[in-house]
Amino acid sequence: MTTPSDAQPRLARLAWWTLGVNLLVIIWGAFVRASGSGAGCGNHWPLCNGQVIPQSPTLHTIVELTHRVTSGVALLFVVALVVGTRRGFAPGHRARAAAVAAMVLMLVEAGIGAGLVKFELVAHNASMARAWSLAAHLVNTQLLLGAIALTGWWSAGHPAIRLRGRAWWVVAGLLGLMVVGTTGAIVSLGDTLFPATSLQAGLAQDQDPAAHPLIRLRVWHPLLAITIGSGLLVLSLVAPKWRHDAMTARASRTLTGVVLTQWGLGVATLALLVPVPLQLLHLLTADLLWLTVLWVGAALGADQAATTPARS
8 A cells, every 4th residue: 555655755756857857858849949950850740751750860850859759758757747646645635736737738738849840830930920839838838847846845745835925926926937938938039040140230130120020029038037037036035034944945045046047147148149058058047947936935835734645
């Protein structure tokens, strides 16, 4: 029989592994976009150029096919998480609900990816439809990471999260990060399709009223990143005063470090004309920032009176 002490550590570890695998898939997906490999399998999905294993694949085909295979592996991890939580916890347990949410969001993620391929919103497509599809892709990804992280959090035996009082400031921070992430996805697409030859040339592009909308939207991302980041720094300072415990203090210190790191990466990415390695590191840090804010919220809203029921 499965007991709480047996189920919790195993399922928590599985959730953290699932989170790590999905982060790798997300970063590789960004590389697919940055390298122009989104059309590497043509407009075929789930097949690649009409084949299960393409013959004489190009480099772009290998990059895109690798993303699809790793996405399949990530899906299997989420399926294992759903099965594990159903076996390890009683009906109604919040870890089970979070795992199911992760499964639904993973399927939505696959659907968005398939739509991008089938409607050819990849490679050199510069339409706003592609931009908004990528923005939706990013928001869904954030929600997916959050659901997986909460599965691990609750599987480890942490109490329920009650959104009361000041914990709502965390919700505002998460919504702000969604907006920043959306503009970041659009900016990354614009930088890929319309690269600037110098920082001065890029600034001139931003101010040109005749420039493509993807270029004219670039100015909003750093402004929003500074605004939301400043609010998160304030949150990291006041959260330990709102709740005096080691978990909140540790999460708040981490939040300060991640915000400052992300700002530094943003400046370096802009100054060096958006090199692909820095794009990927910037995206990874953005995802870690999202998860860190969620961690602060979980610490602030933790209900110490809650129990963690599990079936034996």
